[in-house]
Amino acid sequence: MDAHPTDVSAAARLAGPDEAISQEELALAARNHGLPLEALRYEITPPGLHYVLTHYDIPAADAGTWRLEVRGRVRRALTLDMAALRSFPAVTRRVTIECAGNGRALLSPRPVSQPWLVEAVGTAEWTGVPLRTLLDEAGAEPDAVEAVFTGADHGVERGVEQDYQRSLPLAVATGADPQVLVAYAMNGDPLPPQHGFPLRLVVPGWYGMAQVKWLREISLTDEPFTGFQQAVAYRLRQDAEEAGTPVTRIEPRALLIPPGFPDFMSRTRVVRPGPVRLEGRAWSGRPPVTRVEVSTDGGGSWTEADLAPPDSQRWAWQHWHSAWTATPGPHVLSARATDAGGHTQPLGQPWNRGGFANNLIQRVGVLCCEADA
Ligand SMILES: Nc1nc2c(c(=O)[nH]1)N[C@H]1C(S)=C(S)[C@@H](COP(=O)(O)O)O[C@H]1N2
Numbered sequence: 547m548d549a550h551p552t553d554v555s556a557a558a559r560l561a562g563p564d565e566a567i568s569q570e571e572l573a574l575a576a577r578n579h580g581l582p583l584e585a586l587r588y589e590i591t592p593p594g595l596h597y598v599l600t601h602y603d604i605p606a607a608d609a610g611t612w613r614l615e616v617r618g619r620v621r622r623a624l625t626l627d628m629a630a631l632r633s634f635p636a637v638t639r640r641v642t643i644e645c646a647g648n649g650r651a652l653l654s655p656r657p658v659s660q661p662w663l664v665e666a667v668g669t670a671e672w673t674g675v676p677l678r679t680l681l682d683e684a685g686a687e688p689d690a691v692e693a694v695f696t697g698a699d700h701g702v703e704r705g706v707e708q709d710y711q712r713s714l715p716l717a718v719a720t721g722a723d724p725q726v727l728v729a730y731a732m733n734g735d736p737l738p739p740q741h742g743f744p745l746r747l748v749v750p751g752w753y754g755m756a757q758v759k760w761l762r763e764i765s766l767t768d769e770p771f772t773g774f775q776q777a778v779a780y781r782l783r784q785d786a787e788e789a790g791t792p793v794t795r796i797e798p799r800a801l802l803i804p805p806g807f808p809d810f811m812s813r814t815r816v817v818r819p820g821p822v823r824l825e826g827r828a829w830s831g832r833p834p835v836t837r838v839e840v841s842t843d844g845g846g847s848w849t850e851a852d853l854a855p856p857d858s859q860r861w862a863w864q865h866w867h868s869a870w871t872a873t874p875g876p877h878v879l880s881a882r883a884t885d886a887g888g889h890t891q892p893l894g895q896p897w898n899r900g901g902f903a904n905n906l907i908q909r910v911g912v913l914c915c916e917a918d919a
């Protein structure tokens with residue numbers, strides 16, 4: 547366990563050209579489930595259908611004895627139990643969260659890790675205390691530059707034994723938009739065990755790795771955090787030797803609810819000739835999404851879809867729909883989102899060694915045919 551956390555040679559492995567998904571990747575895929583794409587029909591993802599990603603084990607947690615420590619470069623260290631956290635004014639935010647590794651298994655070469663296709667996303671209403679409220683209470687020292695968040699889960703990753711830890715720049719941690727939450731409720735109920743019971747961080751607009759679950763400590767530091775999940779994992783790099791740049795905000799993405807009905811094994815869709823409503827959701831960490839376009843010819847031509855405006859907070863996905871007249875034969879359906887920052891989804895894969903932020907346009911194979919007589 548003596549690997550140095552900043553040794554980037556601990557970078558993830560790439561699969562060989564013809565290397566199939568391994569039993570280890572399958573084990574991760576079976577633990578960490580995605581959103582069934584038909585569940586994109588719900589504005590708020592129903593319990594159990596929100597995607598889940600947990601690096602190690604879900605830790606045992608007792609709300610009665612849980613304590614959140616706020617410490618480090620603060621004037622007053624705090625130890626808060628759940629009752630103390632609930633005594634602060636609560637806010638509720640509707641937020642779409644996506645795993646930074648979403649789309650990884652579609653890359654070539656494939657980074658060997660949790661093999662997501664496109665379904666690592668979900669939307670919930672999170673209730674809790676603004677992080678800023680707690681940091682005001684503790685009082686940041688003038689030399690504080692980052693807040694480091696520690697989860698109660700523990701494991702080993704590429705030779706490094708660790709608690710799950712991530713940091714945010716202090717300006718992000720105390721910012722007003724997005725407002726970071728220390729959340730104790732999901733859709734009005736206590737957090738489910740897999741989503742961080744009893745306490746987690748919610749950082750609207752940021753990829754999933756920032757949303758630390760089972761939160762037990764917030765520590766202000768006077769220098770940037772160099773822990774594994776910050777300095778080794780979750781960086782965009784082309785070569786294992788590069789320091790790379792950090793993964794932060796969610797890139798724009800639109801997903802279709804696959805129309806018609808599926809073939810059990812291939813998941814190819816079957817639709818009947820005639821009018822078909824195409825619909826789905828689109829989101830970005832630089833909100834709102836300003837345009838969604840649809841292609842029914844594999845990305846050859848695009849038509850603009852009807853896009854719903856965002857809610858007042860702008861951190862949740864937006865519904866879109868478009869009419870299509872299906873004609874007999876095979877088709878490839880796609881949707882692509884453009885956000886307020888002018889970013890659009892690419893037609894070519896945005897490749898990096900970790901397989902992060904791959905917002906390549908989704909392709910849904912459809913076979914249009916008459917019903918069997
Ligand atoms: N403590 C802790 N927090 C964590 C993780 C973890 O393994 N441990 N995984 C992160 C990652 S990579 C993602 S994508 C999100 C997933 O959140 P969800 O399971 O609630 O959807 O949690 C993040 N927070």
Ligand SMILES: [Mo]
Nearest residue numbers: 645646754755
């Ligand atoms: Mo993730």
